[in-house]
Amino acid sequence: MMAETRQRKREVFATKNELSVALAKYTANLSAKFCKEKGIFTVVLSGCGLISWLGKMLESPYKDSVEWSKWYVFWVDERVCSHEDQNSNYKLAMDGFISKVGIPKDNIYAIDKQCAADGDAERCATLYEECLRKLVKEKTLPLCPNGQYPQFDLQLQGMGPDGHMASLFPNRPQINVTDKWVTYITDSPKPPPKRITFTLPVINSSLYNLVAVCDDNTDQCARSIADIFKNNNLDLPAAHLTAQVEEMWYLDKAAASLL
Numbered sequence: 001m002m003a004e005t006r007q008r009k010r011e012v013f014a015t016k017n018e019l020s021v022a023l024a025k026y027t028a029n030l031s032a033k034f035c036k037e038k039g040i041f042t043v044v045l046s047g048c049g050l051i052s053w054l055g056k057m058l059e060s061p062y063k064d065s066v067e068w069s070k071w072y073v074f075w076v077d078e079r080v081c082s083h084e085d086q087n088s089n090y091k092l093a094m095d096g097f098i099s100k101v102g103i104p105k106d107n108i109y110a111i112d113k114q115c116a117a118d119g120d121a122e123r124c125a126t127l128y129e130e131c132l133r134k135l136v137k138e139k140t141l142p143l144c145p146n147g148q149y150p151q152f153d154l155q156l157q158g159m160g161p162d163g164h165m166a167s168l169f170p171n172r173p174q175i176n177v178t179d180k181w182v183t184y185i186t187d188s189p190k191p192p193p194k195r196i197t198f199t200l201p202v203i204n205s206s207l208y209n210l211v212a213v214c215d216d217n218t219d220q221c222a223r224s225i226a227d228i229f230k231n232n233n234l235d236l237p238a239a240h241l242t243a244q245v246e247e248m249w250y251l252d253k254a255a256a257s258l259l
């Protein structure tokens, strides 16, 4: 499936370290902006490399200057497993990032603990959507102007070598789901097989969407990045990404090597 090529904002960094520095700056600037404007900052995380690339936020000047107590944290996708499991995106973010800064426990919106440990992906997705709906009702989260989907301030994600984002994979039906906020997959091509994920319209309702991609020199990410930026190949889920204010791609040199 091909479509007309459109402009996507991108920045290319010589090293992962430079990408991390820029990612911290981008996130801290938006945190300051939203905390000032509305008193809170809603941030959506994915798993994998992203958490280590966020590491610069744990250093000066961000560690002490960011208003962590105003952060609300969510996950764009999560593996359906116990919170203590090494596969858990929640555990990864807690161990590598959240536990090191002062985000209030009540502002951390993980997948339901029991249900995840039981391995019930469908129920986990239902409960996470209910949790988001409750936050909309309480006015912690606004709805997008179309009134259908919740709107987060900043969503930070990676992209898989096959062009997946969140747990929306190529050749899987989840990319087409629009009648739900959160859906699930039980046969993910990337292990573990059971996951929940925001649906595409929820992902695209975010005000700011940043995707950080570093290639591990297998060229697979570079090929997918080229297919997205040059061909807008919509068979790759990440090619569907947009944002309400800004869609930004941070690429390391290897990921951008075929552009």
Ligand SMILES: O=C(O)[C@H](O)[C@@H](O)[C@H](O)[C@H](O)COP(=O)(O)O
Binding pocket: 046, 047, 048, 049, 050, 077, 078, 079, 089, 157, 158, 159, 160, 161, 164, 165, 166, 167, 190, 212
């Ligand atoms: O649970 C997951 O598997 C992640 O949330 C996933 O969606 C991730 O963001 C991409 O696979 C990119 O991973 P890398 O950034 O490590 O390439």
